[in-house]
Amino acid sequence: MKKQPEMQGRVKSISYAKWGYIFIIPFFIVYILFTLVPQFLTVYNSFFENYRIGLTQVGPNYVGLENYKALFTPQSDGTILILKYTANTFILWIIGAIPQFVIAMLLAVFFTSGRLNIKGQGFFKTVIYMPNLIMAAAFSMLIYTLFSKVGPIQLFLEHQGIIDKTFDFFAYRVSVRGMIAFMNFIMWFGNTTIVLMAGIMGIDQSLFESATIDGANAWQVFFKVTLPLLMPIFVYCFITAMIGGIQMFDVPQVLTKGDGLPNETTRTLVMYLNRYLSGASRNYGAAGAISVIIFIMTGVLGFVVYKMLAAQYQEKRSAPKYHRRRQRGENA
Amino acid sequence: MKKLFTILIVALMLVSIVACQKPKPAEQGKVFNIYAWNEEFKGFFEKYYKVPEGVTVNWIINPSDNGVYQQKLDEALLNQANAAADDKIDMFLAEADYIGKYVESDYTMDVTSFGFKNASTQYEYTIKAASDSKGVCKGVSFQCCPAAVIYRKSIAKDVLGTDVPEEVQAAIDSWEKFDAVAAQAKEKGYYMTASFAETFRAFSNNCTKPWVDENNNLQFDDQITAWIEQTEKYVQNGYTLTAGVWDQEKTNEMFATGKTMCFFGPAWYYNFCMNNAMDPNDGCVGDWCIVKGPQAYFWGGTWLLAATGSDNTEMLKDIFETFTVNTDVLKSMVKDDNQYVNNTDVVKEFAEDPNYGNTNILDGQNDIAVFYELAKDIKWENHTNYDQILNEGLQNKLQEYFKGSVDKETAMKNFYNYVKEQYNNIIVPEA
Numbered sequence: 187m188k189k190q191p192e193m194q195g196r197v198k199s200i201s202y203a204k205w206g207y208i209f210i211i212p213f214f215i216v217y218i219l220f221t222l223v224p225q226f227l228t229v230y231n232s233f234f235e236n237y238r239i240g241l242t243q244v245g246p247n248y249v250g251l252e253n254y255k256a257l258f259t260p261q262s263d264g265t266i267l268i269l270k271y272t273a274n275t276f277i278l279w280i281i282g283a284i285p286q287f288v289i290a291m292l293l294a295v296f297f298t299s300g301r302l303n304i305k306g307q308g309f310f311k312t313v314i315y316m317p318n319l320i321m322a323a324a325f326s327m328l329i330y331t332l333f334s335k336v337g338p339i340q341l342f343l344e345h346q347g348i349i350d351k352t353f354d355f356f357a358y359r360v361s362v363r364g365m366i367a368f369m370n371f372i373m374w375f376g377n378t379t380i381v382l383m384a385g386i387m388g389i390d391q392s393l394f395e396s397a398t399i400d401g402a403n404a405w406q407v408f409f410k411v412t413l414p415l416l417m418p419i420f421v422y423c424f425i426t427a428m429i430g431g432i433q434m435f436d437v438p439q440v441l442t443k444g445d446g447l448p449n450e451t452t453r454t455l456v457m458y459l460n461r462y463l464s465g466a467s468r469n470y471g472a473a474g475a476i477s478v479i480i481f482i483m484t485g486v487l488g489f490v491v492y493k494m495l496a497a498q499y500q501e502k503r504s505a506p507k508y509h510r511r512r513q514r515g516e517n518a
Numbered sequence: 519m520k521k522l523f524t525i526l527i528v529a530l531m532l533v534s535i536v537a538c539q540k541p542k543p544a545e546q547g548k549v550f551n552i553y554a555w556n557e558e559f560k561g562f563f564e565k566y567y568k569v570p571e572g573v574t575v576n577w578i579i580n581p582s583d584n585g586v587y588q589q590k591l592d593e594a595l596l597n598q599a600n601a602a603a604d605d606k607i608d609m610f611l612a613e614a615d616y617i618g619k620y621v622e623s624d625y626t627m628d629v630t631s632f633g634f635k636n637a638s639t640q641y642e643y644t645i646k647a648a649s650d651s652k653g654v655c656k657g658v659s660f661q662c663c664p665a666a667v668i669y670r671k672s673i674a675k676d677v678l679g680t681d682v683p684e685e686v687q688a689a690i691d692s693w694e695k696f697d698a699v700a701a702q703a704k705e706k707g708y709y710m711t712a713s714f715a716e717t718f719r720a721f722s723n724n725c726t727k728p729w730v731d732e733n734n735n736l737q738f739d740d741q742i743t744a745w746i747e748q749t750e751k752y753v754q755n756g757y758t759l760t761a762g763v764w765d766q767e768k769t770n771e772m773f774a775t776g777k778t779m780c781f782f783g784p785a786w787y788y789n790f791c792m793n794n795a796m797d798p799n800d801g802c803v804g805d806w807c808i809v810k811g812p813q814a815y816f817w818g819g820t821w822l823l824a825a826t827g828s829d830n831t832e833m834l835k836d837i838f839e840t841f842t843v844n845t846d847v848l849k850s851m852v853k854d855d856n857q858y859v860n861n862t863d864v865v866k867e868f869a870e871d872p873n874y875g876n877t878n879i880l881d882g883q884n885d886i887a888v889f890y891e892l893a894k895d896i897k898w899e900n901h902t903n904y905d906q907i908l909n910e911g912l913q914n915k916l917q918e919y920f921k922g923s924v925d926k927e928t929a930m931k932n933f934y935n936y937v938k939e940q941y942n943n944i945i946v947p948e949a
Binding site for chain 2: 220252263334335357358448449458466472
């Protein structure tokens with residue numbers, strides 16, 4: 187009788203935790219060196235005047251918040267460029283994200299539905315994931331070639347008499363934004379589908395069964411059982427997609443050759459940053475300031491979205507937990 | 519005996535030390551690095567220059583769009599002092615639009631420092647362009663770039679009733695006449711030009727003031743304004759397509775099926791832009807002639823600059839000589855590669871040769887004779903280090919206006935913002 191606690195004590199004293207720490211050290215080293223330090227350097231750089239004129243370096247001179255002030259100085263007609271590009275970025279992301287989430291959710295429900303029992307899932311999953319394997323720039327180049335003035339789509343439509351020779355897909359806001367949103371949608375809906383499927387499959391099957399036995403129809407099952415229980419995964423998907431959206435760059439950059447055609451309506455924040463950083467001026471100050479603004483924006487939005495969406499499921503989940511704990515406490 | 523032996527040894531050592539200190543010719547590197555923005559010169563280099571045994575030539579090629587070439591080159595040059603001998607740039611190519619930036623800097627070296635002498639046969643302006651403000655020459659150009667109007671004979675015949683160069687020239691020897699012919703061409707169902715910016719260089723090269731004044735203010739020359747006005751008219755009246763200068767939409771017009779009468783370019787334009795015209799199936803070799811056009815101008819040109827820190831100076835000298843004074847090479851470049859080379863003796867010989875004619879693309883016309891006349895007047899003036907970005911930016915931003923997706927005011931505002939983002943020091947009109 188006396189030996190048991192002793193043995194338990196000895197077992198407890200062997201700590202495997204240190205191996206855990208050792209195994210994650212490489213990640214933290216890489217993270218600190220290549221992510222955290224540059225992040226602080228970016229903030230640091232944003233307070234300096236630091237650019238080039240040809241081969242002559244100007245600065246770095248400390249200028250305080252001048253770079254930020256310059257970014258928020260309105261033009262003669264009152265537009266503040268950085269706000270315009272922020273709006274562009276969000277519009278481009280939202281028109282791509284809506285179909286992305288709707289279709290992904292639909293497919294995830296279909297694929298996991300015991301009633302539909304779709305055959306050849308492996309094949310479909312591979313196919314819908316495929317576009318994500320193509321480099322965004324290459325995909326963008328492809329779409330550019332397809333829709334260019336000498337591309338097959340233009341020629342086909344001209345031949346059919348649907349459009350005339352003067353029509354240019356890249357001269358209209360709707361078509362260029364449409365192309366960008368379409369590309370983002372095609373590239374990312376497969377990824378979202380697979381993550382959401384994993385989320386749905388993690389839900390206890392008996393809940394669906396009991397809902398069905400209680401006479402719930404498919405809609406009710408989806409809205410009352412699947413969706414609430416899928417919330418944690420959905421929030422994760424949504425926030426990562428949003429962060430990706432705010433950083434949107436390669437697709438519009440390559441499609442419009444960096445100009446954000448037409449009239450800069452497809453110019454995103456990172457494209458704006460890019461011209462300062464890799465343009466002739468190598469303006470680290472201005473580019474740093476834009477990066478910091480993007481960082482703050484991402485942080486705030488991530489927090490707000492998380493709070494809004496996660497609040498619901500947190501309440502629902504914590505209630506039974508609290509209840510259980512109390513029960514256990516009473517029993518003890 | 520022992521002493522004698524020691525003395526002998528010491529003496530031997532001394533001899534060997536002295537022998538080692540004898541001045542040797544500078545050690546030449548085994549790797550020759552060249553920065554370029556396209557394959558044009560690489561082709562000539564590989565065809566005409568025999569690389570010394572044991573030397574590897576590295577080509578580092580970056581496209582010049584959006585200033586990418588300059589950025590990559592600048593990055594490498596700024597790092598030149600710290601780079602290992604084999605990683606140092608030995609030679610780099612520069613274009614008329616930005617050569618000043620490099621020539622004026624310490625990253626290029628005096629060609630006389632490795633024994634190269636500019637020949638009297640090189641065009642004066644090509645030497646001036648490659649020299650800094652003190653007159654120190656830092657490189658050479660392998661081509662001279664007087665530019666002309668390259669027209670389709672069959673279309674000219676249809677529009678003007680003649681395809682003889684002298685008569686065509688008489689019909690388009692001023693911008694007013696050129697506009698009038700454009701209207702005629704339109705009536706017959708042709709385009710005068712295939713790009714909104716086709717005539718840009720003919721105007722911009724005749725500017726009387728630089729893009730940026732001494733106080734860093736951006737300024738518009740009357741020639742640039744004239745180009746904008748002309749293009750507005752051309753687009754409105756359908757005299758031109760709205761493609762960019764390098765777009766496929768434009769180069770497709772050079773196929774036999776094309777409907778465009780005039781193209782503007784120098785000798786390098788043949789190989790660089792007119793491949794469609796030389797297409798064996800769909801091209802139209804022999805249906806082309808060149809004339810001076812409304813206004814003499816030159817366009818571009820590729821200079822070879824010697825990079826400070828190069829350890830292959832003998833090879834640099836050799837390359838420079840090959841492409842400026844080696845008459846065999848230069849003659850072949852004219853005959854086989856449609857180049858207008860930077861050697862007045864060679865081009866003069868072709869210009870005066872009654873048997874010479876360009877049949878690679880033209881109808882056998884002696885184009886060298888035309889270029890020879892045009893090249894006499896080329897002057898190097900009003901260039902700034904900002905030209906590439908400003909010329910390219912203006913064209914890109916105004917293209918949207920010409921295509922009708924923005925109004926002129928917005929297009930100009932976008933251009934000013936573009937300049938501001940590229941060059942912090944240039945003062946633009948209130949955007």
